[in-house]
Amino acid sequence: MSIKTTTPAAMGPASNGGRLSTLDSFLPLWIIAAMAAGLLLGRLVPGLNTALEAVQIGSISLPIAIGLLVMMYPVLAKVRYNETRRVLADRRLMATSLILNWVAAPAFMFALAWIFVPDLPEYRTGLIIVGLARCIAMVMIWNDLACGDREAATVLVLINSVFQVFTFGVLGWFYLQLLPAWLGLPTTSADFSFWTITASVLIFLGLPLLAGFLTRTIGEKAKGRQWYESKFLPKLGPWALYGLLFTIVLLFALQGDSITSKPLDVARIALPLLVYFVVVFAAGMAIGRALNLGYAKTTTLAFTASGNNFELAIAVAIGTFGVTSGQALAGVVGPLIEVPVLVALVYAALWARTRFFTH
Template identity: 65%
Template sequence: MSLIDRLLPVWIILAMAAGLLLSHTGLADVLGATEIAGVSLPVAVGLLVMMYPPLAKVRYDTAGRITADRRLMAVSLTLNWILGPALMFALAWLFLPDQPELRTGLIIVGLARCIAMVLIWSELACGDRETTAVLVAVNSVFQVLMFGVLGWFYLQILPSWLGLSTTSAEFSFLAIAGSVLVFLGIPLVAGAASRLLGERLRGHRWYEEVFLPRVSPLALIGLLYTIVILFTLQGHQVTDDPWSVARVALPLVVYFAVMPALALTLSRAVGLGYARSTSVAFTAAGNNFELAIAVAVGTFGADSGQALAGTVGPLIEVPVLVGLVYVIRRLGPLLFPGDSTLPPGAASSSDPVPSPTITEHTIP
């Protein structure tokens, strides 16, 4: 196990700290000016590098079997497109009743379902990578189709029904589709092409035992790089308005704790095993912060409270979901005793938890 794998939380904390320090240098302005079609090029590079190894590991021939599992799809769609947005709406009004800008930004974060880092968190927790990839793809399609509709519902229609103040906002279909295309489409095509060409030219054994171990470290390298760049770009907003950050952080912590708990409970109730339940939990808990920030900035402006709320999202999500990796690995043997998809060497309730590694995975 590499040093990065064994000390993952330490490296992530150091990456966050480095980004916050760099945010007060001229580097933040240089990085912020490097955009293509409204997409931050440095962040895009990090996300693409980070997402490629998990998608290169996926066995794409299993996608049909996964989508045919009605229990899995029903639980995932319910969590992502009904319970998740509704929970964030409730938390936004509960914790920020006097802050309409921050509240609106928080609701937008809840509507942007994760299509990027969730692949890393699920992989670290030894979720089923094929299931995670399929659920991410399904979320992407729903995101393009439903983001604007749900934004209209939660920012205008539902508050009006409840006698609350409403928010006028327009969402660009092209911006949403572009985000999905860049952050999922490119690494998805690259991953599928790698498996197809690698197995055809060199064989299945070479691909699994030689190629994948060589590219696997890129996932964590890309993750740490992305965290540094993200905190460099957004860190000044954190230090300039710490009270607003704290107010937004509290409902986000509650959200990131409640969603995986709901996901694991529902998944276990319908009979899903550890690996698939873990995939469901992370796809339900994570959010597409790039899309949320882009929509908030494009609709309300870079200096708006909505943009600040979007920025706080990944600042809270990254450390909380890293912690969730360890929690799920610890609870796995308790919630799914004897399950064949538990992580290799899964601990009992009295044993120490092995540190997660990006290369570990049990294929169900």
């Protein structure tokens, strides 16, 4: 996938040499600053958590939803939707993605949860829920920064969304009750809300996807593809970065007190998450390389398999076990680890591009 723009804040991202553009190169600094600002706000501004939690649609925070929509819309407006048939025709990519996302990754997180926190059932359950929530939002950002295949990412995310709605509850029952019982381990009862899962998919993917599709369709019809991609998208692109940073600030402000007051607990939750993200990403890259999928599709496969839908995991944990539960804390630690780790994996993917893949 050739990169035609070096406009940094367009969230697209790297230059032709496989390097991040100048401003994108400092993305880890912006993210660290956003995380720190969120933690400080959560600790220093009285009543901020209560105010943010009070503005909700169901169990979904409205400010976080707005941030995610602003983040997702520019990325989905870049997708060339008339090329999705090409992606669907790639049966190796489709089959591999389904196996990684819905068989290998949840099973791996189940194993990690029992290995690292066998004595802490609340955190263990929270980690398993994170493993079941496949990524449908931020993965578009990481994939775009690493020069992955945008059309492939959109299709895989859509497939993950459908599976998420219909299989999340079943897999939750399997990994929290049935499988532990088979293995002679303690079980956890959890009643997952079908509406919570469906609402997450519709809000965090459905709305920006529809907006992105209509924007490209109407824009190209009115002005042509050349104008749309060379004039319109560079102006729209920076909003993805703004939305990402805004979302991170809010997430960490909401749970700043929990994170800073329980550092040892956060560390115990963070370690299996770190192993999970790195190992699943590396497996996706290795499998894609072995199948000769090419760099762009391989990168998309790796990011869609390793990323998680933390907004859904948090919503499910809060709705099922309560806002102050250990399960909810595990969900919150998810983005604390996922964001910086997947940013680092963007650099790892770009490094691998020039060494293990032919252009």
